[in-house]
Amino acid sequence: MRKLKILIMNWRCPKHPLAGGAEKATYEIARRWVSWGHDVELIAGGFPGGQEHDDIDGIKITRLGGKYSVYFHSILIYCLKLRGKYDVIIDEVNTIPFFTPLYVRAAHVAFIHQLAANVLYEELPIGPAKILGFLEPHVLSLYRNVPIFTSQSTKEDLMRLGINAKNLHVVNYGVDHKIYTCGTVKSSNPHIFYLGRLKRFKGVHLLIRAMAKVISEIPDATLTIVGNGDSDYEKELKQLVTNLKLNEHVLFMSLGLHDSLMSKVKIMQEAWVLVFPSSREGFGLVVVEANACGTPTIATNVPGLQETVRNNVTGMLVPRDVDALANSIKSMLKDNEFREKLSKQAFEWSMQFDWDKTAEKMLKVLVAVVD
Numbered sequence: 001m002r003k004l005k006i007l008i009m010n011w012r013c014p015k016h017p018l019a020g021g022a023e024k025a026t027y028e029i030a031r032r033w034v035s036w037g038h039d040v041e042l043i044a045g046g047f048p049g050g051q052e053h054d055d056i057d058g059i060k061i062t063r064l065g066g067k068y069s070v071y072f073h074s075i076l077i078y079c080l081k082l083r084g085k086y087d088v089i090i091d092e093v094n095t096i097p098f099f100t101p102l103y104v105r106a107a108h109v110a111f112i113h114q115l116a117a118n119v120l121y122e123e124l125p126i127g128p129a130k131i132l133g134f135l136e137p138h139v140l141s142l143y144r145n146v147p148i149f150t151s152q153s154t155k156e157d158l159m160r161l162g163i164n165a166k167n168l169h170v171v172n173y174g175v176d177h178k179i180y181t182c183g184t185v186k187s188s189n190p191h192i193f194y195l196g197r198l199k200r201f202k203g204v205h206l207l208i209r210a211m212a213k214v215i216s217e218i219p220d221a222t223l224t225i226v227g228n229g230d231s232d233y234e235k236e237l238k239q240l241v242t243n244l245k246l247n248e249h250v251l252f253m254s255l256g257l258h259d260s261l262m263s264k265v266k267i268m269q270e271a272w273v274l275v276f277p278s279s280r281e282g283f284g285l286v287v288v289e290a291n292a293c294g295t296p297t298i299a300t301n302v303p304g305l306q307e308t309v310r311n312n313v314t315g316m317l318v319p320r321d322v323d324a325l326a327n328s329i330k331s332m333l334k335d336n337e338f339r340e341k342l343s344k345q346a347f348e349w350s351m352q353f354d355w356d357k358t359a360e361k362m363l364k365v366l367v368a369v370v371d
Helices: 021-035 069-082 119-123 126-143 152-160 204-217 231-243 261-270 285-292 322-334 336-350 355-370
Strands: 005-009 039-044 053-056 059-063 088-094 107-114 148-150 168-170 191-195 222-226 250-253 273-276 297-300 315-318
Touching: 005 021, 005 069, 021 039, 021 059, 021 088, 021 107, 021 285, 021 355, 039 069, 088 355, 107 126, 107 152, 107 355, 148 152, 152 168, 168 355, 191 204, 191 261, 204 222, 204 231, 204 322, 222 261, 231 250, 273 285, 273 322, 285 297, 285 336, 297 322, 315 322, 322 336
Parallel strands: 005 039, 005 088, 039 059, 088 107, 107 148, 148 168, 191 222, 191 273, 222 250, 273 297, 297 315
Antiparallel strands: 053 059
């Protein structure tokens, strides 16, 4: 297979303090391409303490601008300095695109992790949310003739917006099965965890309220919330824990993508269940990682999580409300036989997700696009 020079545009790099599943996917896929002999460079937004130029496992990083200005800076530097230097450009769309169809004449593809959709109404005031919700389909129409990598649920969203199915390539996130493995023993007390960004659309506040109901019947249950994100939302969550008198039952941990990886794996291995009450996901990477550690998932029955959770087989899909979450958690914690069955099946389910296969599938598409 020919060796490619690949430029990736993403709003965050893997070392960003707020990096999530999309950034982890970028890292896992790109580092494999590098190990196979391809040149990979990534343009991403800067962050306090992040140097302008970096190298992560052979992936060359250039950080420009900030959360929103990275889009302007990326377009400018590409047009002035980088045009013609790469075989293929990857425009990563994590709610906001880099608009490559308007100025890139080289081979290019899009990697659309998820649509903004209803997430906007939880994260923004109603006015901006309506405006951006109206604009999203029109912006994405620019990509109607561009090959697109995406998840199955986002593929269906894009097809409803008029994107031709022949341009849509479904790729799953993967699991590093050398790292994410089953532990030897679960915690002695009922242990629940959430791992992900702390954003309102992730529904962590619903989980905390559900936890208050769980404690009333299972007083030794504990919840670990692993992640960082919106500082105001995090303060709100901690105040909610205090108001509900849950301080002895709820622990907050802040761990980045490259920080204390084994601490996260240890939590996944020892916990009884992962709870993920998001309003929408592109894929739900943490679900299959937890599954690989022998831990089932309770998740809201929404796009993205419907792909990664097999209801009553590897976990439970429930309505997105406090009572439904509380009842499913209590059911899972009390029924040892059911939970152990799900745990075994969740591990078996996780074995089909592999970063090598994902990276190889995407690379074949890139080569075909370049050719």
